[in-house]
Amino acid sequence: MIPFNFAYYRPDTLKEAADIFSELQSQGKSAVYYAGGSEIISMSRTGSVHPDALIDIKSIPECGLLTVDKERLHIGSACTLSRIRESNLFALLGLACGRIADHTNQCRITLGGNLCGSIIYRETSLPLLLSDADVSLYGPQGERRIPFRSVFNIRMRLKPGEMMVQIHVPR
């Protein structure tokens, strides 16, 4: 059981999400971006985290994207591991996704959660480092797109209020 109350937001755009974050921050409230929730739920149960607010990014179209164009494979941060694996678009990443937790959890855990969460393994990072992927991020200061390796060093080095939007893997 999660014994505390929290506010739940479900923004439809990236800007809305970042605005909510900034607004909460100015009120002195702690907020976390929420996708699959496996970590937030289990850590809230044990009392290791107690955010005042959750900002659910699953309704933001960019975060749910999974598509290929001529140059790149684009994967939204809210894509579940099972969706990535079953798409068969990136074999090594699919293999990594299929080894995380178990099938039930793979249907909940997202790429963003696996990379940005606190559990240390971050299994999906290796295929992304090897493939010279880019990552796009969005935060109160707007959007930026940079090489994944420049922001990932053991863990994601995000700015306050910044969230991962998409991974772009060269074909």
Next chain:
Amino acid sequence: MNTAVGKSVRRKDAWDKVTGKAQYTDDLPDAGILAARLLTSTCAHARINNIDVSGALGLSGVKAVLTGKDCPELLGPLLQDRPALAGDAVRYAGEPVALVVAIDNPTAENALRLIRIEYEPLPFVITPSQAMAEGAPLVHERVSEYKKVLADIYPEAGTNIASRYSMRKGNMEEAWKRCSAIVEQRFYLPPSDHLAMEIRTARAQISSDGDVLITASSQAPYSVRKQLAEAFSIPSGKIQVRVPFVGGGFGGKAPVMLEILAFLASRSVGGKAVRLTIPREQDMASAPCRMGLEAQIKVGADENGLIKAAELSFLLDCGAYTDISPYMTKAIAMDCTGPYHIENLSCEAICVYTNHTYATSFRGFSHESFTFCIERALDILARRCSVDPLEFRIRNAIRSGSKTPSRVECTASLTGDLKQCLNNIKELSGWDGGKAVPIKKNTVRAKGAACFWKTPNPPTDAISGAFITFNPDGSLNLQTGVVEMGSNGQTHLAQMLAEKLKIDADQVHVVIPVDTKTAPEHWKTVASMTEYMAGHAVMRAADDLLNQLRSNGAQALGCSPDDIEIAYSRVYSRKNPEQFIAFKDIAGGYKSNTGESVGEPVLGRGGFMLKGLSMLEPQTGHGRTGPDWTLGAQVVEVEADLKTSAYRVINASTVIDVGKVINPEAMRAMIAGGMAMGISLSSREGFAYDHDGIPKLPNLRTYKLMHIGQEPDYRVGFVETPETRSPYGVRGFSEHGIIGIPAAFGNALSAAFGKQLMTLPLTPETIWRTPAEDASDTV
């Protein structure tokens, strides 16, 4: 011709379960019910100097806060050593210290955080050998003053020993002289958890005239009634315990814990209904878990590969309170050698208190643990004797005329046929001698074998019962006190009844929820004894029912009761079978064409009490704890990566002598389930403790079970050597699929990696840390 026994009849609870409609305790409506939550100890061993509950009591919505002062009663099924809430001291991290009753769960949870406890840490003991050491801190200072519930519990004053059982047979000194190969090994197995899918939960309410109603996820509703009645001096007729569906028990729901706490919670708020559902983390750290075990095994064989002597010492880690552990210790002593012909034996099994979460029965009642130790040692011994490990087991298999460790003389009926099981498993598993077989670079496959056996350890006077009634359509209702928690006991009983009446099993309806006010007492749904104990009761109830049908039939048909035959839902005279009366027309008494009433309504009842069991003679262990044994053989095949120490389990096989196959598919599934649990247990499960004796992260994020998709191929074969005193000859089988698996698994991995693996769980890291095989343990 069989009408029901031997058929894969569909489980009576199948549709409700697969459609999600089955109602478990915590699914029942909870509108208006108060919520209770537990605060548990953060220390392994500490004196409680003060508890300040004022902050919690001041929180709006809190109805009551209880601490050890509110419940001085001591509890326990064998030795009354456990308070419902810790009194002056806590003895394990996770021990319940305070209980909050509030309008809802969040309020109760928030109130817990306002309780202030002052602990004064005390020295603690974590392993049984630490607890046995000279001058070790005592978990209980006055262990000999606790009240014994059963006579054969022997706590030793001034020590951490809760009980001790010995077995002595033959002449050890002479026997060692005849051994050409001797193996001596130490083992350590950590505690782990049951992890039933349904967490433990209980509800309680007390009516205005003092009637107590408990609804709980329990394997032992009659024990709940008994312990509540005794501890709180309530006439047992004023206690009603209900058990709806139970989502897995595995022994972990046989102890009485939350039921008492829920009762105390309800009592503290004037008898209002209270619901106590503990979170998974507390289900793991606070509620009783699987025991740990330390063992020292010495076995020797002569030049013909015949086992001549075994000297065995077991220290069972029962944790902070005994619960049923002394009987698990006794069970180890009873079966300590495994199913082998060994004439010279010395065995010491000691139940030791530690500052771990207390232990309770776990599927197999300690057999999976000691079997790992003895079967690992025997595997090494076989290789020392240069005998194929499976052949070695055939050579030494227990047989008619052999004596068990407690000197019960074996017959085919008593134990079944181990040789047949071993011979059958050769083919089932594709046995190839148990050597590592290279399949590609750095990769080998290897098979490991193990045998198992088990006899139950119930109280000598355990009872069961059955009621049978008819419906107007001529179908029957069977009611027993057997809890349906997945082992399919109720469906098997329905099949046994249907067979007796020569009707289809779908003509027998079962009453799945157990209510102690209406269902006849069944000791506990444990020890795989449903088909034996409740089976006997059902057979007697069926005889009673048949006699009444015969009487009605004789009067209705105008013949002698001796001429009456009953089959296919009909009553008829053997002399004139064309003239028959259907059950529906005669079960409620018979009305003739002229309107005359004949006979009486038919109501079957049967009771059964175990007979012929004894306590063990304290010095030699001579005696008998169960009616019979079930034995079998198991093989596990692994594929090992010698470079990384990773491995996977390819298949697992069991051949078990069940006496009689009642339901092939259901029994196959139970055995496969046992194998799955055994592989999970031995590959990844175990509680780890930090330097302060606190369990590390007891939650399912870090404590991993085997998942669907990770399972090997399961193969099951049956041998049917009838147990002549059991209904249809059936033996207990529900637990047994697990028993030899950790050992077979350990034997397979040891062969694959060329290392002697002596602990569990065998993770790749553990294997990697184990040095390559050496022969230094040879004497």
